[in-house]
Structures are given as C-alpha cells and as structure tokens.
Amino acid sequence: MVLSHGLDSHIVIVGCGISGIGAALKLTKHGFRNVRILEATGRTGGRIKTGKMGNNIIEIGANWIHGPSEANPVFCLSRQYGLLDPESLTPENQNLDIGGHPPWVPSWFSSSGRKLTAEQMGPAVELFGELLEECSQFSDKGSEPYSSVGEFLRAEVRQRAAERWRGDSASCHSIRMSLLSTLLKVECCVNGTHTLDALGLGAFGLYKTLPGLDCTFPRGYEGLIDSLMKELRPGMVAYRRPVSRVHWQREPGKGETERPVTVECEDGERIPADHVIVTVPLGYLKKHHGTLFSPPLPLHKLHSVQRMGFGTNNKIFVEFDNPWWDEDCEVIYLVWEDETDLVDQVSDVERLWIKKLFGFTVLKPTKRYGHVLCGWIAGHESEFMETLSEQDVTHAITNLIRRFTGNPIITPRRVLRSQWFHDPWTCGSYTHTGTGTSRQDIHNLAEPLPLWGEKPLQVLFAGEATHPSFFSTVHGALLTGWREADRLISHYSAPGTSQPTKSKL
Structure with missing residues (x-):
C-alpha cells in the first residue's frame, strides 16, 4: 500500500520513449497524482519510430520484438493490444530458442558479380557462429x-581456419575469409x-x-506506443519541452520551492519536483552530462x-519494381573479395x-511491404552516410547492387x-558494453541519486542502457521504466508491504 503523502509527490519524467511511458503508467496506476512527462520533440516513442515508404510501413527505429515469449513484456503487451x-x-x-540470430534463408553475392553457394560459405558461417558462442x-x-571481441575473433578465426580448411583451394579459403569480414560487419x-x-x-x-522467433508489427511498432499512450491521463505529456538542467540536492527553504529537485527547461520554465526519472539515451547522456546535472554526476x-x-x-531502405533476389531469400550478404584480412572498418x-x-x-x-530491402550499416561510415544527400546515397546503393x-x-x-547519429536527442542508436566495462558499470548507470539520506531518490535513471542484460532492446527499456516506478512505489509504501529500496538495483 502506497502511503497517502507519497501519492502527492511531484514526479517529473524526462523523455517520452517506452521507458518513460512505462514508468508513468505504473506510477499513475498505483495512485500517484502528480506525474508529468517532458518530451523534447513533438512526438512520442523515442527510438521507436514507424515511417512510410510510398504506401508501405517501415521501421526507421526499433524493428523487432527480440525474443517474443512470456518473459518479454513487450510481446505480452503487444498480444494484449492485438498488434x-x-x-x-x-x-x-x-x-524457438534462436540465441539472438534468426535462422534466415541467406544469399551471398561477391564483389565480382557472382552468386556464391552454401557449400562455399557454410563452413565460414559455422566457424563464426561457434566463435560468437x-x-x-x-x-x-x-x-x-x-x-x-574483435581481437579474439581475428586471432581464433585465423588459427582455426588454417587448420580446418587446409585441404581447400586458395580461392575457396580466400572467399570464406572475405565472408568472415562481412560477418564482422554484421556484428x-x-x-x-x-x-x-x-x-x-x-x-x-x-x-x-529470450526464446522466441523475432517478430514485427504488421501495422508498425508505433502502434504499441499509441496503445500505451491511450492509458495515460490526457495532458500528462508536455511536448517540445527540452530539459536544460536538473538541479538536485537543493537545500530546504532555499530557492523557489521546498522540493529537493528543480527541473529547468530550455524555455525557462522551472518545475519543482520530489523525484525526476531521467530516461534519455546513453548517447545523449555522454554528450550532455556536464550541463544536464547540477551538482554533476558522481565520479x-x-x-x-x-x-x-x-x-x-x-x-537504408531500397524499393524495387521487381525483386532480383530469390523468393525464399530473407537476408543478402555482400562479400568483398579484397577483404580477406578480417576487416570491419574501411580505410577511407x-x-x-x-x-x-x-x-x-x-x-x-511481400504483400505488406512490396519489394523492399533494408540495408544495414554501422559505425563512423554510417555516421558519414547521414551527411550525404539522398541523391548521393541512392547513387552509391545503385552502383553497389x-x-x-x-x-x-x-x-x-x-x-x-x-x-x-545526427538526431540531437539520441546521438546514435543503442548501447553496447565497451572494452573495460563490467556488470558494475550498468549498475552504476542505474543507481539513483542520492541512494540514501533524508531525501533519497531525487534523480532516478531508466532506459535500455541501464538494464543489466537486455540493454539495446525495447523490452529492456520498458523493464527499466517499470523498475524505477517500483523503486518509488516501494519508497512510499507502508513498512512490510514491499522490498526496501536497496534491493531494487
């Protein structure tokens, strides 16, 4: 049971992606009366973004439900909403447990214009899958x-390929090594x-x-956001309201409010709060943490x-009048024959x-999408691609195909x-564990400020980057929004009705 004084707490949520929406829904369903979401843009959903290509629906952001099974809350909600x-x-x-790599029917094409066979490519695919495991x-x-991961894969591929493919021709060995470069780019x-x-x-x-064959939304991923938003009270979200600074650990009686947090918006509005849940992407946090928090984040x-x-x-979505790929083909790999040295980045x-x-x-x-391919490109090359004109990208893709x-x-x-990358509110796509990171780093990202004291939990953190095992996923983002809502519900609950705050990390 949440105590009545807790239900009057003022809670501000920064960001109206699925993490922020999930937190707001859980809090309001538990009776919290003063919950407000500040969204920097004019739309909901964050990195869930459905678009149109002609008459066809495409996913500009999140694409799949990864692991659609009972343990996945995104799947369960989408099923509930009939999506x-x-x-x-x-x-x-x-x-079906696919281990994160769907069993798609592949085709391989080489840079000399040849279609490659499963007999040629299979051993390389098998070796790479084994090493990833x-x-x-x-x-x-x-x-x-x-x-x-790169160092490990390069060292082990060279050693094991030399042993396993000893009897194969030089050309066969070479094309398999080139495919392995392509598979590095996939990862x-x-x-x-x-x-x-x-x-x-x-x-x-x-x-x-999670188990389950990754699935998509027939009418677009944003349908899930729309369904969730219908459950929020009207007027809870303020759009085009970027936050410039979160002032926390304010002393009682100093400033315009007795509340310990003031959320300062770019338009000058200052919103007093007891708690703020920050759900911005890690890319935005990396770029703006120095100005976003006062006092700064602990070291x-x-x-x-x-x-x-x-x-x-x-x-990069590419639509054709007619398909040039096989009817059963689900993924097309491009193999550069000059990339035998296990490369995953370009020299220029x-x-x-x-x-x-x-x-x-x-x-x-096909009846839903037409004849559309989705090209995938990561890294600095992807960031540079964003700076080119649509005409330049179209020209490059046409010549490539x-x-x-x-x-x-x-x-x-x-x-x-x-x-x-050039979206100012995301500054990239999603989180990965960099070199030198550990489980503790994700716990640190999720840790509220301050954790203890007279007025704890002034600033809480949610979003896919703060989930210890589902980072980079929509279900990870949703679960962290729920986690931070539960943390506040627990904080204001009568003794014995809920777990203490310390156990929530």
Whole structure:
C-alpha cells in the first residue's frame, strides 16, 4: 500500500520513449497524482519510430520484438493490444530458442558479380557462429584472454581456419575469409558499434536473449506506443519541452520551492519536483552530462557513462519494381573479395563508406511491404552516410547492387535512410558494453541519486542502457521504466508491504 503523502509527490519524467511511458503508467496506476512527462520533440516513442515508404510501413527505429515469449513484456503487451500476426503468437514460435540470430534463408553475392553457394560459405558461417558462442562465455569465467571481441575473433578465426580448411583451394579459403569480414560487419550492426575492437570481451556475455522467433508489427511498432499512450491521463505529456538542467540536492527553504529537485527547461520554465526519472539515451547522456546535472554526476557514475559504448546503426531502405533476389531469400550478404584480412572498418570513410554496409534483409511478407530491402550499416561510415544527400546515397546503393548482382540496369524505385547519429536527442542508436566495462558499470548507470539520506531518490535513471542484460532492446527499456516506478512505489509504501529500496538495483 502506497502511503497517502507519497501519492502527492511531484514526479517529473524526462523523455517520452517506452521507458518513460512505462514508468508513468505504473506510477499513475498505483495512485500517484502528480506525474508529468517532458518530451523534447513533438512526438512520442523515442527510438521507436514507424515511417512510410510510398504506401508501405517501415521501421526507421526499433524493428523487432527480440525474443517474443512470456518473459518479454513487450510481446505480452503487444498480444494484449492485438498488434501481432497470428503466427507470432503460436507456442511453437515462442518456444524457438534462436540465441539472438534468426535462422534466415541467406544469399551471398561477391564483389565480382557472382552468386556464391552454401557449400562455399557454410563452413565460414559455422566457424563464426561457434566463435560468437565462445565470446559470450567469458563473462561467466571471470577472465578474458583478449581485451576485445574483435581481437579474439581475428586471432581464433585465423588459427582455426588454417587448420580446418587446409585441404581447400586458395580461392575457396580466400572467399570464406572475405565472408568472415562481412560477418564482422554484421556484428557491428547487431551491437551498435563502429568496430568489434571496441566491444569488451569479458562483458559481451552480459547480454541475454529470450526464446522466441523475432517478430514485427504488421501495422508498425508505433502502434504499441499509441496503445500505451491511450492509458495515460490526457495532458500528462508536455511536448517540445527540452530539459536544460536538473538541479538536485537543493537545500530546504532555499530557492523557489521546498522540493529537493528543480527541473529547468530550455524555455525557462522551472518545475519543482520530489523525484525526476531521467530516461534519455546513453548517447545523449555522454554528450550532455556536464550541463544536464547540477551538482554533476558522481565520479563513479560518470566513469561508467564514459566506459559504456553507444554507437550508430542505420538502415537504408531500397524499393524495387521487381525483386532480383530469390523468393525464399530473407537476408543478402555482400562479400568483398579484397577483404580477406578480417576487416570491419574501411580505410577511407569518405571514399569507401559503402563497403561497411554488410548487406540487406528482405522485408516480408511481400504483400505488406512490396519489394523492399533494408540495408544495414554501422559505425563512423554510417555516421558519414547521414551527411550525404539522398541523391548521393541512392547513387552509391545503385552502383553497389549493380556490381554485386552483375546486372548493370537494376534501378531502385526509391531509397530512404535513417539518421540516428545526427538526431540531437539520441546521438546514435543503442548501447553496447565497451572494452573495460563490467556488470558494475550498468549498475552504476542505474543507481539513483542520492541512494540514501533524508531525501533519497531525487534523480532516478531508466532506459535500455541501464538494464543489466537486455540493454539495446525495447523490452529492456520498458523493464527499466517499470523498475524505477517500483523503486518509488516501494519508497512510499507502508513498512512490510514491499522490498526496501536497496534491493531494487
């Protein structure tokens, strides 16, 4: 039971993504009367962003429900709201454990315009999958033989490939090594990092997957946001209201309020509060922590903000009048024959950025999306791509596809790309565990300020970066919003009705 004086507490939530919405919903359903969300933009959803390409729905932001099963709250809510296809709801789909890598039907094309065979490529795919599995085990072992995932993969690939493919021809060995470079770029996209050399090996296994075959929303991911927003009281969200500073640890009787926190908006409005839940992306926090908090973040929290990784993964949607890929194809890998040296970044970003694009996923079903491919590109090359004109991106993509298919007349109908790095409120895509990070860094990110004292929990932190095992996911973001709401509910609950605050981290 929440005590009545707690229900009158003034709570400000910074950011109207799914984490902030989730926190607001849980608090209001527990009777808190003074909850307000400040959103910097004119829209809800944050990094959930559904768009249109012609008449077709596309996901500019979050794409899948990763691990759609009973343990995933995003799946359960989406099912409750009737937002998913019947196939996604079957027990068979929920029980399928794919380990984070969907079993898509692949096609491989080389830079000389050849279509490659499964016999040629299979051993490289198998070796890479085996090594990725090994990467995820170092977090449990408490030791790491290399400082990064990239270092480990390069060393082990060279050694094991030399042993296993000893009898193969030089050309076969060469094309497999080139595919492994492509697979390194795939992992850059999956993890939202410029290079796997920036991905900590010891912390790689902190990320956990849930069972279930990843699924999409027939009418767009924003349908989930819309459904959640309908449950909030009208007027709770103030749009186009960026926060410039959070003043915390204010002394009673000093300033305009007795409340310990003042949220200062860019338009000059000053909002007194007992608690503020900050849900901004880690990329924004990295860039603005110095001005966002007064007093500044404690050093241990600041160092964790700096150590944790936050990178860019962009999409380039390409629509065609007719498909040039096989009907059953679900993913297309582009293999550069000159990349035999296990590379996941280019030597000249401005000239060669397009080589970082690992390939395309095929948007299915066709009756919903038309003939649309989604290209994936991460890192600094992706950030540079954002600065180019749509015409330049279209030209580069057209030339790329013509080269790899060997068809000089293929022409896209239209091209559309995301630009998450230059979005001033995200500054990138999502979180990864950088080199030197540990489980403690994520705990530090999630730790409220101050944790104890006469007026604790003045500033709380939510968002995907603060989840210890589901960082980079929508369900991770939602769970952290709920976690911080529960922390406040627990704080104001009658003794014996809830766990103490200390156990909530």
